[in-house]
Amino acid sequence: METSTISFSSPSSSPQSPPPPLATPAELEAVRLRRLSDNLERLLDPAFLNCADAEIALAAGKGGAAVGVHRCILSARSAFFLDHFASLPPPAAVGERPRLELDGLVPGGRHIGRDALMPVLGYLYTGRLKSPPQEATVCMDDACGHAACRPAIDFVVESMYAASGFQISELISLFQRHLSDFVGTALDEDVVPIVHVSSTCELQDLLNQCIQRIAVSTLDSGYLEKELPDDIYCKIKEIRQSAFQDESENAIVDPEHEKRVRNILKALDSDDVDLVGLLLQESAVTLDDAFALHYAAAYCEPKVFAELLKLNSANVNLKNNSGYTPLHIACMRREPAIILSLVERGASVLERTLDGRDALTICKRLTREKDCNRKLETCEETSKPYLCIHILEQELKRKSIIFDLISIEESIATPLLVDNFHMRLINLENRVAFARIFFPSEAKLVMRIAQADSTEEFAGITNFSKLKEVDLNETPTMQNRRLRERLDALTKTVELGRRYFPHCSDVLDNFLNEESTDLIYLETGTPEDQRVKRMRFSELKEDVRKAFTKDKAAVAAIASSASSSSSVRYEGRGRQSNRKSKQSR
Structure with missing residues (x-):
């Protein structure tokens, strides 16, 4: 018979360790709630899509995919969903699931992506806000600290649209604090989407903070007039005029010159490059005076931009009042066809903005890791952000070769x-x-x-x-x-x-x-x-x-x-950009 290896110590030989303390009723309750929360969270997994009895569809610009949801859970947790589901007509066929289009469901719904929607829905299911996926909030620039880069801002902006639309007050307060922190640390142009979400969701304190930040920035007035609602732009304009009243009084403004510049930009809005050429011939105003390449890089179709370059009368490396070249603007738009046209025309990828960013850095800090590192499906096209980064990296590689050759050439002395x-x-x-x-x-x-x-x-x-x-x-x-x-x-x-x-x-x-x-x-x-x-x-x-x-x-x-x-205009910009909507993006 084998001898047991288990031994017992007598009280006299060594003190017996005290038994572990019993869990309190409050702790047991917390454990039960966490288990229930984890089980409910599983319902949002795509594997349980067949168990859902309704769908929330993303906007076409965000992929158009549908997320399966459960009406009983959302109605019990949200008065918004309770009222909405109660007002839906009965299904036309047995087993048909109601489909809610997010674009029309909440203000700003067309901006909400799946990565931002799922944590907000998860909060309604579980009572806990899950951490965002890192690949959706981290940019491609390894030198960035990712504390206030554009992917991180966009994620919170989209989450705010969802939380505000679904009327989840506790999440609104949380996301508003995050956005307020971004306003103090983000780049000037990255505050613009925060302006839109604060205006749409009626967050007046946050909106006032954004207005004050942009009013003292170097962002061009023409850009702000194009990007912002009229009432917000007018407030910013008033603040700037009052702050720089002495300078504006001494500035010499030629109304005729301003009129001709606007005519050139209006012709670009109409995609009429021939008219641009005629306007240039009839006046002393040049494309550089109107910063026409900057404007076209931001708002025109690639085909129109290429036609504008053929006029051969603009400096492709000219910096506007904000310190941006046309290539910088094209990188902010992330339009590969325009970037390629500029590079072929001699635009320098080494030019830097006032805060030290070059074209590649601008592209990388606007691009999520997810957009470049994900595996493409069969017949799926490469994403525009990836193409932009690839073109710029190839051009930088080419520049480094030239510099090596120049250094060798100089060594002949x-x-x-x-x-x-x-x-x-x-x-x-x-x-x-x-x-x-x-x-x-x-x-x-x-x-x-x-x-x-x-x-x-x-x-x-x-x-x-x-x-x-x-x-x-x-x-x-x-x-x-x-x-x-x-x-x-x-x-x-x-x-x-x-x-x-x-x-x-x-x-x-x-x-x-x-x-x-x-x-x-x-x-x-x-x-x-x-x-x-x-x-x-x-x-x-x-x-x-x-x-x-x-x-x-x-x-x-x-x-x-x-x-x-070239067949699709950049979202929110294009020929109809003069007709600005009062509704923020």
Whole structure:
């Protein structure tokens, strides 16, 4: 028989530990309520959708999906839902579930997304407010503290629309405190959505706080007039006029100039670029005077914006009174087609706002992690925010390459680095030579754009000794100028190749880093060497073919997204933007 390993201690040998205290009735009640709350919360899980007897549908701009709810629970917990469900007509068929459209159900309902709606409904079910999902309240900028970035603000704004619409007073007070904190710490333009929700939900104290904050901001008056309800804009305008009365009295205002500027902007509202051109011809006002590119980047369709750029009379890097370039405005709108048009026209992605943000930072701080990191469904298009970030990252990568080349070019002035400069020329020329071999038509086109097709050195692979040959009729200054011009042509050729054929460029990078340029001379060496070189040459051609296929697919995807985006006006803006609704967004 086995001996038991359990032993008992006598009171004399060691003191017996006291038994755990019994739970109080209040604690037992709390445990029961928590268990009940957890069970009720499960009813909002999509797995229990078949158990629901009603649906709340999101607005089309928020995906249009439906959330299954239970009328008995919502009616018992909310007088709003009790009255609403009681007023619904009986279902037309047995088992048909009533469907409530959130857009028409509550003021501001079209702004409420699923991530904000579910915690508010969960509070009605459980009596507890669940923490928001991090991916829905955190932006893509790793340098951001995420305390007052746009995704965090938007989440609370949407939650306030829901709580106010459903008349949940305790949540209204909670969200109002959060929004009040945001007003003191958020960027100027991020206070605008708080203005709308405070106006719609009649939160007067919060609205007054927002008005005071915006009145002392650097936000442009034209932007505020376009974005805000008339009564709120007039209050802000009055505060600004009284605060800067002395300056306004001394300012010289030309009514005729202001009228012409407004005419240009009205023509853009009508998508009439031809009329814009006529107005420019008839007066001394320019597109820069009217900040027309800024306006079009914010409110016009991508196709209209592209037509405006063709007038070639505007500075794409001009900053408005708030310190924003047209690219900054396009990034706030997150319209990839407009961003791409500006970048192609030479808009700098390195320009910064008055508070130090560049274009990529603006895009990232407006974009939720969820919008970029989620897995796409079959046939689902890539999101606009992701495309914007991708375009800007590619342009920044291209800029870094140019800076590296400039630093190398500047090193020619140092005698000890002359050989390094020559070697860089050799590497660039070899790269272009291989590009001409593997895709001659594309390489010829890129070289023509870079104005490199007329340089005599592009005949083939260059060797170091040829570069160091001395022409007795060429002075050192002439030689330096020739080498610099050649470097510029090579650099632009490679730069364009990277922009339009990134996968092919990666293949050539790997090849030039790993292989010998002797591969080009297939007929030299022993028969075995020639066989090995031909085999490697064929493998390289196949790698380039696959990469070229990927490049074409990527270009087609971006073009398709840009084309589809041009058919839909940015939400809340466009041709009807002059008719402003009194109802806030």
